[in-house]
Amino acid sequence: MTSEVTASSNAPAPSTTGIRVNLGCGIVALPGWENYDKSPVMLLRRVPFLRSLLVKLKILTPGHIQTWPDNVQRRDLTKPLPQADGTVEAIYSSHMLEHIYLQEARELVKEAYRVMAPGGILRLALPDGELWARQLLEGQGGEHFNERINAYPVARPKGRRQITFMLGGSAHKWQPTRDLVKAMVEDAGFTNFRELAYQEGDLPQVTEVEVRPESMFFEAVRPAA
Missing domain, CATH: 3.40.50.150 (Vaccinia Virus protein VP39)
Structure with a gap:
């Protein structure tokens, strides 16, 4: 189509x-x-101990540290x-x-x-930013719209959340x-x-x-x- x-x-x-x-x-x-x-988390692929520690401290989730193939160049x-x-x-x-x-x-x-x-x-x-804009106009809510466009968080990240935000993918x-x-x-x-x-x-x-x-x-x- x-x-x-x-x-x-x-x-x-x-x-x-x-x-x-x-x-x-x-x-x-x-x-x-x-x-x-x-991706910043690529740097962790050769340091499995640090990767596990960051998950244990709940700074990163298992989804953040999927195994990166060796044929990916940073x-x-x-x-x-x-x-x-x-x-x-x-x-x-x-x-x-x-x-x-x-x-x-x-x-x-x-x-x-x-x-x-x-x-x-x-x-x-x-x-598809246009789709999300149409959904906003249909009354699906401004906060939902901001989540969909992957804008910056509603509140400034602090502590462990700040590290997670930095390592977990940019806005x-x-x-x-x-x-x-x-x-x-x-x-x-x-x-x-x-x-x-x-x-x-x-x-x-x-x-x-x-x-x-x-x-x-x-x-x-x-x-x-």
Whole structure:
């Protein structure tokens, strides 16, 4: 199922360079992909004693310290990507862009365009801020709305809760909407911008890499030179 932002046109044939990149992969790190994340809890994966202690002290929950695959590289994605120009056939990112500042997200999408080969596919899965806004207008409550957009807590975290907040994942720094995402992707140079359904699209291995159905899903292509 597509929305009004769906564009249909003749996309170039997909690249066959073979390099696939997952930006903000979490623990979903497919073999053969270059998987990047910067979660603070990644630092604990080689210190099991400290990890267990933080759970025992109730600073972290077991959900915070899932086992991170060895093929995840810790990387600051506000910095340039390591791939050379035009070498990547596919880039996927799920629920990551909203955790960096909007301008940083725009720069990262431009970096994705730089490293993408002609015909390469960018796919973004993002929280649906428009859906939550509609629910707010339908009277589902302002506090519920703030919880859904992952804004900062109602009260300033203190003590152990402050450490949990720091290690447990950052708040959203902007809220994705269809117009913002479309402009971001097209300003970077991508074409054939489409909104698609969960696990449907042209991204290689999309049914394996995509695990969060509660999202908006977009694909775009780097055009042929």
